Amino acid sequence: MQSYQTLVEAAKIFAAEAADLVRSSRMQQLSISSKSSNTDMVTDVDKATENFLVDRIHGAFPEHSIIAEEGSDHKGNSEISWIIDPIDGTTNFIYGFPSYSVSIGVRAAETIVAGAVFNIPEDALYWSGKGMGAFKNSDRIHVRERVAVSKSLIGTGFGYSAIRRVAQAKFLASIIGEVRDIRRAGAASLDLCFLAEGRLDGYYEAGLWPWDYTAATLIVREAGGTILGPVDDEPSRELTIGASNLELADFLREKLHPYLPFEED
Ligand code: LIP
Numbered sequence: 001m002q003s004y005q006t007l008v009e010a011a012k013i014f015a016a017e018a019a020d021l022v023r024s025s026r027m028q029q030l031s032i033s034s035k036s037s038n039t040d041m042v043t044d045v046d047k048a049t050e051n052f053l054v055d056r057i058h059g060a061f062p063e064h065s066i067i068a069e070e071g072s073d074h075k076g077n078s079e080i081s082w083i084i085d086p087i088d089g090t091t092n093f094i095y096g097f098p099s100y101s102v103s104i105g106v107r108a109a110e111t112i113v114a115g116a117v118f119n120i121p122e123d124a125l126y127w128s129g130k131g132m133g134a135f136k137n138s139d140r141i142h143v144r145e146r147v148a149v150s151k152s153l154i155g156t157g158f159g160y161s162a163i164r165r166v167a168q169a170k171f172l173a174s175i176i177g178e179v180r181d182i183r184r185a186g187a188a189s190l191d192l193c194f195l196a197e198g199r200l201d202g203y204y205e206a207g208l209w210p211w212d213y214t215a216a217t218l219i220v221r222e223a224g225g226t227i228l229g230p231v232d233d234e235p236s237r238e239l240t241i242g243a244s245n246l247e248l249a250d251f252l253r254e255k256l257h258p259y260l261p262f263e264e265d
Helices: 006-024 044-060 090-094 162-175 188-195 210-222 246-259
Strands: 032-034 041-043 065-070 080-088 101-108 110-121 124-130 134-135 153-156 181-183 202-205 227-229 240-243
Touching: 006 044, 006 080, 006 090, 006 101, 006 110, 006 124, 041 044, 044 065, 044 080, 044 101, 044 162, 065 210, 080 090, 080 188, 090 101, 101 162, 101 210, 110 188, 110 210, 124 210, 134 210, 153 162, 162 246, 188 202, 188 210, 188 240, 202 246, 210 227, 210 240, 227 246, 240 246
Parallel strands: 065 080, 153 181, 153 202
Antiparallel strands: 032 041, 080 101, 101 110, 110 124, 124 134, 202 240, 227 240
C-alpha cells in the first residue's frame, strides 16, 4: 500500500489542479440542472471536474476505489478509497458567493488518512495526513482556544428540502440566544476548515454526505479539534458536529438530539 505521505501529496496536487479547472470555468456560461429539489443544483463544471479527478486518481492509483458526489463510483481492489466533492458549495459557485471548494478525502479501510480542501475564492489549500498535523498552504493551523459556549461562534448549514430547512431553523432559534452568533457559509468542507484554523469555534449540520465532510474531518482532528456524530465520534449523514473542545461539541449534540432526524419533504 502507498505510504500516507504519497496519498497526501497526491490529494494536494489533484485538489489544486481541480481548483484551477473550476476557477477557469467560472466565467463561462454555466449549464445548470437540479437534483433532489429545485434548489439542489449541479453544473456542467461540477461534472467535468469530477471526471477530471476520477481520471487523475484512476490513472495514478488504478487499484483504488473512488466515490464522488456527481455519481462516480469506481470499485477498486484495495483498501484505499478516494471520497470526492468536485465543487462543495455549488450554489455559492453559481452565484459567485466566495465560499466553495474542491474536497478530496482518502480512507484506508475505515480510517481517514489524507485530506485536501482547496478554498477556491481564497486560493488556499487546507490539508492533512493522519498524524501529520493540519495545514493551510505551508502554515500549521490549530483550532481556536477554548471559550465559553456563550462566546462561541457557530457555523451551520441547511438542507435542500424546504420542510427540512424550516425544522433546522426552529432548532437554530432554540440555541441562537445561548451562543455568540451563527455563520452560514454554504460549504461544509470550508466550515470545518474554518473551525480548524480558528475562524469558528464550532459547527454542526445534519444531512451531509461523506464527500462533504471526510477530508475536513481529518483536518479538524489534526488541528486539535473534536468531531462528533449522532452517538459516537464519527460524522454521518444524520449529524456532523465539529468543535474546538469537547464541552462545546457535547452541548451542540445534547441540544440537537430532540430535533433529530430533521423532517424531509
Ligand atoms: C453543500 C454543503 C453545505 C450545505 C449545502 C450543500 P454541495 O454541499 O457543503 O454545508 O449547507 O446545503 O449541501 O451540495 O454544495 O456540494
